[in-house]
Amino acid sequence: MKKIIIALAILLLFTAPWIVSAPFFVHLMIMVLMWAVLGASWNILGGFTGQVSFGHATFLGAGAYTTMILYLKLGIAPWYGIPIGGLAAALIALPIGFICFRLRGPYFALSTLAVAEIIRLVALNWESLTNGPVGLLITTLPDVTFGERLIDWESKIPFYYIIAVITLGSIVATYIMSRTRLGAYSLAIREDIDSAEAIGINTVQARVAALSLSAFFAGVAGGFYAMYLRYVDPDAVFSIALSVEMVFIAVVGGLTTVAGPLIGAIVLVAFGEIFREIFLVHFKLVGHLIFYGLMMMIVIRYLPEGIWGKLRLWFGSQH
């Protein structure tokens, strides 16, 4: 039964752009999946280890700029650049982790906020590398043939498939993590960090490992974002609003669950967009943040385990 549901979900994931092919809907689905990856990234750290980061845009931005700069300055194609962007994010997570994980609880959360701001300012001012506030722009993507056909980068469909694969990767990685020692250690750290140390867990190392894995997926999503928009600037990829939205998605979907971030992204991003349209048309207001706020309140009050955290019990699933 469970296998059938998973198979159907994967089938749906890969056929969705044929079912609804209007560009607006494909764009919306791309955004949902990208945010699912970012939510999954935040969940790996915030859900499993319980370490609250308000600075995850750092890794999104690191991936975005890496992919962009590699393409513009060295001519490295995005399909290499996007995973390299993920690795770059995972790499800068190491020093950030070793410094910030000396702190605990709210102090750690504040330090991530501080680091994110520092890096945003670096990106803003290091003009020789990042072009500063003007940002980086690409006009064309390199030619790729898929089988016999040349891929049409003007269409959104290829981007949909790229992000679908990345999303699947983030879900599989979360699942694997939940079944390995790193996942088990993370839960111990979330539950009680002193006890975790007392049973021989190197909690700094385990948290850095979780942060680095988390940063990898944020970086990959960032690389994808840059190529999809063909543009980056510091505010587009390093802003606190992005960091906070990752928290929303992970929490609304269900922390420490495998499918939670995807569910969170569907609810917040897709319904948020619809809400925004309705508000724009009827009230001439940008209203999706009202929807986010409402969802957050409902979840905190009635579903502290998140939407999927609650639903999975009905499905009899642990993930």
Add this chain to the structure above:
Amino acid sequence: MALLTVKGLTKYFGGLRAVHDLSFEVQPGEILGLIGPNGAGKTTAFNLIAGFIHPTRGQILLDGESIAGMKPYAVTRKGIARTFQIVKPFKKLTVLENVTLAAFLRFPSRGEAESQARRVLERMGLESKISALAVDLTLSEQKRLEIARALATQPKLLLLDEPMSGLNATEIEQASILVRDICKGGVTIVWVEHVLKAIMNSSNRVVVINQGEKIADAPPEQIVENPNVIAAYLGTKRR
């Protein structure tokens, strides 16, 4: 050779002298009781040995090797496990999961770690609770869970921080038997306790500290007659 040697151990918290020039040895196979009035520095001494705080001065040797200044996880890997005065279970995890996590230290595969955890839980009389969440256990069970978790790391030396506090008379009796059993199983024990009856009945030797300093180190029957100890607990007669 002594299993644990503490030499001149000193810890200042700013101007507060929590532990001062504390020295004692723990022989393999013994149960050493560590007692003293409130605020005497017992828990500080424990935290120093277990690596949770680092000493201002002094040496801590396990099997002749210095462990002073090591991180808690490294101390545990060397073979010293501890429990906490106020229990710190992994609340939202099951009893089995709590102990399995500790067993991972010596058994990297989940299957072996789980069977180690089951063995330890059986010894602690918690086998019927393995699927319960730690948060749902009674205090007495949580204390036993805490000991089980420490034992699952296969320590040479077990530091028990007030395992009897908050237990009723029957539970204290059961816990004393348990502690003696653990010692018979080959684990040396250092035990901080406020319940003096339990410690006097079970320990081979008792170290008394007061205001951060050692004031007595002798078998329990001599401790109860030691004038310094009586003075520390009851005060001296005004002349």
